[in-house]
Amino acid sequence: MKEVFSYVKPYKWTAIFALCLMLLELFVELVQPLIMAKIIDEGVRAQNQGMVLQWGAVLLGLSFVAFLAGVINSYFSSHTAQSFSYDLRNALFDRIQSFTLATYQKFSTASLITRLTNDVTQVQTVLFMSLRIMLRAPLAVIGSIIMAFVVNPKLALFLVIGAPIIFIFLLFMVAKGVTYFGRVQKRVDRLNRVLQENLQAIRLVKAYLRGAYEATRFDEVASRLKVDTVKALRIMEYIMPVLLFIMNMSLLAVLWFGTKQIATGTTPLGDIVAIVNYAMRMTGSFSMFAFIIIFYARAKASAERMAEILSIENEVEDTSLLEEVGHATQYGELTFDHVSFTYPGGDVPVLSDVSFQVKSGEKLAIMGATGAGKSTLLQLIPRFYEVTQGRILVEGQDVQHWDLQELREVIGYVPQQSLLFTGSIADNVRWGDTQAEMDAVLQATMQAQIHASVEDFPNGYDTKVGQKGVNLSGGQKQRLSIARALLRQGHILMLDDSTSALDVKTEQSLWAALSEEKATMLVVTQKIRTAKGADRILLIDAGKVVAYGTHEELLETSSLYKKIAISQQEVED
Numbered sequence: 265m266k267e268v269f270s271y272v273k274p275y276k277w278t279a280i281f282a283l284c285l286m287l288l289e290l291f292v293e294l295v296q297p298l299i300m301a302k303i304i305d306e307g308v309r310a311q312n313q314g315m316v317l318q319w320g321a322v323l324l325g326l327s328f329v330a331f332l333a334g335v336i337n338s339y340f341s342s343h344t345a346q347s348f349s350y351d352l353r354n355a356l357f358d359r360i361q362s363f364t365l366a367t368y369q370k371f372s373t374a375s376l377i378t379r380l381t382n383d384v385t386q387v388q389t390v391l392f393m394s395l396r397i398m399l400r401a402p403l404a405v406i407g408s409i410i411m412a413f414v415v416n417p418k419l420a421l422f423l424v425i426g427a428p429i430i431f432i433f434l435l436f437m438v439a440k441g442v443t444y445f446g447r448v449q450k451r452v453d454r455l456n457r458v459l460q461e462n463l464q465a466i467r468l469v470k471a472y473l474r475g476a477y478e479a480t481r482f483d484e485v486a487s488r489l490k491v492d493t494v495k496a497l498r499i500m501e502y503i504m505p506v507l508l509f510i511m512n513m514s515l516l517a518v519l520w521f522g523t524k525q526i527a528t529g530t531t532p533l534g535d536i537v538a539i540v541n542y543a544m545r546m547t548g549s550f551s552m553f554a555f556i557i558i559f560y561a562r563a564k565a566s567a568e569r570m571a572e573i574l575s576i577e578n579e580v581e582d583t584s585l586l587e588e589v590g591h592a593t594q595y596g597e598l599t600f601d602h603v604s605f606t607y608p609g610g611d612v613p614v615l616s617d618v619s620f621q622v623k624s625g626e627k628l629a630i631m632g633a634t635g636a637g638k639s640t641l642l643q644l645i646p647r648f649y650e651v652t653q654g655r656i657l658v659e660g661q662d663v664q665h666w667d668l669q670e671l672r673e674v675i676g677y678v679p680q681q682s683l684l685f686t687g688s689i690a691d692n693v694r695w696g697d698t699q700a701e702m703d704a705v706l707q708a709t710m711q712a713q714i715h716a717s718v719e720d721f722p723n724g725y726d727t728k729v730g731q732k733g734v735n736l737s738g739g740q741k742q743r744l745s746i747a748r749a750l751l752r753q754g755h756i757l758m759l760d761d762s763t764s765a766l767d768v769k770t771e772q773s774l775w776a777a778l779s780e781e782k783a784t785m786l787v788v789t790q791k792i793r794t795a796k797g798a799d800r801i802l803l804i805d806a807g808k809v810v811a812y813g814t815h816e817e818l819l820e821t822s823s824l825y826k827k828i829a830i831s832q833q834e835v836e837d
């Protein structure tokens with residue numbers, strides 16, 4: 265909570281100004297009953313019309329001052345709350361960007377989205393309400409009690425008796441509310457997750473006729489959200505009657521004793537009216553409090569969820585041993601030195617004792633059954649994850665000793681799943697190097713064998729790519745992803761099964777074009793035909809290297825490789 269609200273600090277002066285205006289409004293509110301009492305006793309009862317008019321005008325003037333203070337307060341409150349939420353959202357986004365994949369995996373995407381949208385909005389609303397009306401409620405209660413004592417200490421005592429009970433009761437309800445609303449926010453996460461999965465897989469849902477099933481799944485999470493929200497909001501149902509009961513009892517006592525005092529002539533009628541007025545204000549403020557508690561409890565739950573993100577340190581940077589920098593022996597050279605790796609939280613190693621070397625400008629094909637650990641191997645090079653044992657050397661330097669940004673700058677990566685962004689085709693190719701000249705873009709797209717297809721689009725390179733590239737074929741998306749990686753001109757180019765959607769001819773042209781590349785290449789593939797063209801092949805099985813060498817060597821030494829080659833030869837034949 266403290267961590268989250270520290271983002272108010274830059275706006276403390278506007279917040280303080282808003283609070284001062286709110287205090288002015290409150291002051292006017294509290295003075296009004298005093299003036300009313302005066303008008304009743306000295307004006308109405310004494311039949312002094314001039315006095316009524318005079319003090320009536322004062323009342324009106326004060327009301328106008330309160331109105332002005334309210335309007336200006338609203339302006340500054342909303343400025344503070346909006347600026348706070350803008351900064352907080354950016355801070356959360358930046359922190360998420362710095363997450364390692366291991367940390368990222370701890371949160372669902374839907375939950376992160378909810379935290380950055382819904383949770384920030386909850387806290388922003390409460391900040392606005394705090395500056396505008398929230399603090400008014402307790403201050404109005406305290407102010408009313410003080411003023412009641414000023415008017416008539418004996419009668420004011422009856423108002424004080426109930427206040428502590430109400431206060432403790434409200435604190436108890438806030439604690440309950442935080443638990444309940446924490447649960448509600450988790451339900452919102454789940455709802456978003458189901459929605460996100462459904463929308464992402466909408467084609468699959470239609471193809472498998474899973475519409476009805478998906479509707480039931482959505483209905484289930486939506487109804488759980490409804491039930492928990494109703495449960496949380498039910499707190500209100502308990503708060504209001506208890507509040508009203510205690511306050512009405514105090515009011516009755518005031519009236520009963522007040523009547524007695526009027527009869528004995530010890531108290532003027534105006535005092536009773538003023539005290540009743542303060543009692544009503546206290547009841548109103550407590551009711552407002554009850555309403556605010558709901559928002560506060562919800563915001564507290566949200567703030568805790570955001571603090572969870574803000575408290576996570578950047579794990580990758582922490583383990584960097586930057587002082588040892590002094591690399592660049594061989595352009596693009598890569599060495600795996602007895603590398604083992606287990607995913608964070610996992611107990612079985614995904615890679616065990618993997619060793620190999622790829623010389624500058626060489627092409628290594630990585631083969632293996634699905635789940636063998638090929639993608640994992642690639643992801644260790646740019647340090648998406650840290651190795652559990654052993655070392656990975658890029659250009660003779662342990663990746664842990666590289667500056668992370670520099671390391672990633674020398675690596676071009678094409679993931680298994682081609683991901684495109686909303687924008688033009690040119691924007692997508694330039695994504696990794698926004699300053700690249702059009703000539704460089706063209707060179708990359710020609711090499712990736714996508715230039716001709718782009719030219720065929722009516723708007724060429726300005727063609728808008730739909731969300732996730734919906735308006736492009738799988739092969740087009742793969743080639744655009746390759747062009748994007750080529751444009752970066754990394755020293756090491758990693759292609760994770762990135763040509764699976766290409767036809768034989770296009771793939772051959774692509775490899776021919778890529779053979780001119782200066783970069784060292786790591787190509788994950790299932791095809792012997794692709795592997796054959798590599799300088800060396802690394803065959804892994806269940807995370808272990810089972811064969812390493814050229815195509816011819818492996819045919820001689822590895823029965824598994826030979827089996828795969830034979831099976832594919834049969835298919836090709």
Ligand SMILES: Nc1ncnc2c1ncn2[C@@H]1O[C@H](COP(=O)(O)OP(=O)(O)OP(=O)(O)O)[C@@H](O)[C@H]1O
Pocket residue numbers: 369607610614632633634635636637638639640641680
């Ligand atoms: N993020 C992750 N967290 C935990 N385990 C993972 C993660 N990603 C992959 N694994 C596990 O690691 C193993 C290797 O996965 P990897 O994706 O590296 O295989 P692969 O050889 O690339 O498979 P494929 O050819 O099917 O893409 C698998 O058993 C998989 O379940």
